Amino acid sequence: MVTPKVTFGAVFAGLKPHMAALDDFLRLQVEAFEPEIRSMADxxxxxSGKRIRPALxxxxxWSDGDVPAGEIVKAAAVVELxxxxxxxxxxxxxxxxxxxxxATAARKFGPTAAVLLGDALFSHALHLAAQFPTTEVCHMVSESTRKVCAGEIVQTMRRGSMHVTREDYWRIIDLKTAELFRVSCFLGARLSGAAPAYVSDVARFGRHLGIAYQIYDDLADFFGDEQRIGKTLGTDFASGKSTLPLQILMERLPESDRLALVEEICGRQPGQMRLRMEQMAEYEVFASVAASVHDEIAQAERALHPWPEEAPTALLSQLCEVLRTQVGALNSAGG
Amino acid sequence: MVTPKVTFGAVFAGLKPHMAALDDFLRLQVEAFEPEIRSMADxxxxxSGKRIRPALxxxxxWSDGDVPAGEIVKAAAVVELxxxxxxxxxxxxxxxxxxxxxATAARKFGPTAAVLLGDALFSHALHLAAQFPTTEVCHMVSESTRKVCAGEIVQTMRRGSMHVTREDYWRIIDLKTAELFRVSCFLGARLSGAAPAYVSDVARFGRHLGIAYQIYDDLADFFGDEQRIGKTLGTDFASGKSTLPLQILMERLPESDRLALVEEICGRQPGQMRLRMEQMAEYEVFASVAASVHDEIAQAERALHPWPEEAPTALLSQLCEVLRTQVGALNSAGG
Structure with missing residues (x-):
């Protein structure tokens, strides 16, 4: 099934000068690294990424569509790094x-260098964050980074476990994904001088959008188009990650099938991707997961309801629309 | 050979209240982590470490030996984290x-969780750094961290290579070790309100002490007492790290032996630790490496010459003395 190529980038052509400014800024950052590791940092x-966080x-x-202020570009660079x-x-x-x-950095430079290179990128992100007039950006970004790591740790510890509850799942994606979406929105609004109440609501928007985005991403791991999303389907399943589609399937399967699926998630039996996809179709898993995405999108939009006149509101709402379109573009028939 | 147990901790009994305050502060930090990862952070x-950087x-x-100010304890916690x-x-x-x-964190929680846990510790260090009134601590620490990583990357890339020059070696240890020593001294002096010229000289002291300390550490990898230093000797050699003792041995060996040693450093032949130790004794490698340590210690002391009256000067000079004693306590006969 050929799906329309709806991307954040395509919809937000208005962000072109912003993204160009970000690219220029990021390229310059390479010079900040020690000469020996510059080519690796580069x-x-x-x-080539989607740059959703800088877009947020x-x-x-957003004020009047002009070229963004230097501070906003720097904040976008921090979250992207x-x-x-x-x-x-x-x-x-x-x-x-x-x-x-x-090739990933791990593949190209080896896992040892990649661990350190990731550390160096983190350090430089915080170094940029320390260039703002106050400690606020450093404060927000360092805390956010710790939460992202905590979310990833929890996810890692739960891999191959069938005891992952809905609550666990929401907690993990809140930390590992929604947190940085939230901070991206916070920083954009804050640095543009918006009122505190608005900043707080935009941050809440970002958080719900982040949750929605991650659920969408987990759904795409089963129902996406491999070529379009650029990765092999079923990798979450294969690696024992109990994401929402699997959790819902598990709840709906009859006892015997459920036990077999548990064996596959635990890695004691090979995952039967084709069978599980057929069962997802049979038990209408797609619709339920999509409903969760839509629910989070609706919560994101509600956060902006009190601010219909603010310049960013219409643009951020368009982002919600893009995500809805992307969910719709997934192959709900499966496979 | 039994060596006297001279440690930084033993000499600086005067730091006991400071280290106790640091312990209390660090223990409290565990609460800052997400509940799911608190026991891992803890x-x-x-x-139980030597805590050289907080000591710096x-x-x-140092002002009058009172209980240290909260900001100094926090800075000590940042560099230790x-x-x-x-x-x-x-x-x-x-x-x-x-x-x-x-057990290391990697062993106890698995390498995946350990990568993330290290990231979370980094993030929290920067989060504490962001709690100072200005961005200076964040600025210094994030840059320093990037340099430490760069040094480790360069070291990693040069592993198993015989083309590591003296200049490369000094560059690597300057980045991976001396940089954080330097920043530790800088922060202590700066936060105690010292004059800029003094802060700069104390930082220079820290850098040379750091280089001296790392050369000592590399020497101890060949000439240490396994029980006292708490690790297996020869691990640098075994992992292909071309440290100063090996570089000097290489320079002094006759051609054929040198080629055989190259094969061992490159990992194409198993390292012959006993033979190489005998050769180190024969070619008097210990004395030359020890001379480099002493030279760096002397440079550290020279940085403090203009400040004989400042309270920290005498204490920092004692640190130099401790390091000299530790070098002397190594088994120069080898093996």
């Missing part, structure tokens, strides 16, 4: 060889 | 099972 500061900074700090650092470390742990169709 | 925030903060910020985070990551990369006679 490799990791990849400009720009959109939340934190995200890139987590990807470098994630790829080591997942043993991933490819990301966005090129 | 395990890593190990209070306290000594450089950065150091602990690097240890957590080092132990993953070295595949080390034990550190200070207990």
């Amino acid at each position: 490799y990791c500061i990849d400009t 900074v720009f959109l939340s700090g 934190v995200h890139l650092a987590t990807l470098v470390h994630d790829d080591i742990m997942d043993g991933a060889d490819l990301r966005r169709n090129r | 395990y890593c925030i190990d209070t 903060v306290f000594l450089s910020g 950065v150091h602990l985070a690097t240890l957590v990551h080092d132990d993953i990369m070295d595949g080390a099972d034990l550190r200070r006679n207990r």
Whole structure:
């Protein structure tokens, strides 16, 4: 099934000058690294990603569409560098060889160098955060980074376990994904001088959008188009991650099937992806997971209800629309 | 050979209240981590280490021996947490099972969780750094952390290579060790309100002491007492790290022996530790390496020459004396 190529980037053509400013800024950052590791840092500061977090900074700090202020670009760079650092470390742990169709840092430089390179990227993100007039950005970003790591640790510890509750799942994605979305929105609004009440609501928007985005991503791992999402389907299942689609399937399967699925999640039996996909279709898992995405999107939108006149509101609402479209573009028939 | 147990801790009994305050502060930090990872953070925030870096903060910020100001304790905690985070990551990369006679985080929680746990410790160090009134601490510590990582990356990339020059060696230890010593001294002096010229000289002291300390540590890897230093000798050699003792031996060996040693450093032949130790004795490697330690100690002391009246000067000079004693206590006969 050919799905329309709806991406954050395509919808937000208005962000082009912002993203160009971000690219220029990030490229300059390579010079900040010690000469011996510059080419490695350059490799990791990849400009081909979706850049959702920087987009959130720009959109939340939107004023009149002009070229963004230097501080906003710097904040966007900080959140992107934190995200890139987590990807470098994630790829080591997942043993991933490819990301966005090129060798991961772990593959290219070896896992040892990749651990340290991720650390260096984290450090530089915090170094940039320390260049703001007050300690607030450092404060927010360092706390946020710790939460992202905590979320990843919890996820790691629960791998291969069938005792992951809905509550656990929400907690994990709140920490590992929604937290940095939240801070991105917070920083954009805050640095543009918005009123505290608005900053707080935009941050809440970011958090719910982040949860929605992660559930969508977990859904895409079963129902996506491999070519379009650029990775092999079923990797979460194969690695024992009990994401929402699997949790819902588990709840709906008859006892015997459920026990067999538990064996597969625990890694005691090989995962039967085709069978599980057929069962997901049979038990209408897609619709339930999609409903959760839509529910979180609705909560995100509600956070902005009190602010219909603010410039970012319309733009952030468009982001919600993009995500809805992306969910709709998944292959609900499965496989 | 039984060597006298001269430690930084034993000499600086005057630091007891400072170290107690640091312990209390670090223990409290565990609460800052997400509940799910608190016990893991607690395990890593190990209070059994030598705490050289916090000692440097306290000594450089010494005023009248009173209980240290809260800011000094916090700065000591920041540098110690950065150091602990690097240890957590080092132990993953070295595949080390034990550190200070207990399981490493990598061994206890698995390498994946340990990568993330190290990241969380880094993040929390920077979060504490963001609690100072200005961004200076964050600025210094994040840059320093990046340099430490860069040094470790360069070291990793040069492992198993015989093309490591003296200049490379000094550069690596300057980044991976001396940098955090330097920042520890800088922060202690700065936060105690010292004059900028003094702060700069104390920082220079710290840098040379750090270089001296790392050369001593590399020497101890060949000439130490296993029980006293708490690790197996020859681990640098075994892992292909070309440290100063090996570099000097290489320079002095006749051609054929040199080529055989290259094969061992490159890992193409098993390292012949006993033979190499005999050769180190024959070619008087110990004395030359010890001379380099003493030279760096002298440079450290020279940095403090203009400040004989400042309270920290005498204490920091004592540290130099401790290090000289430790070098003397190594078994210069080898093996």
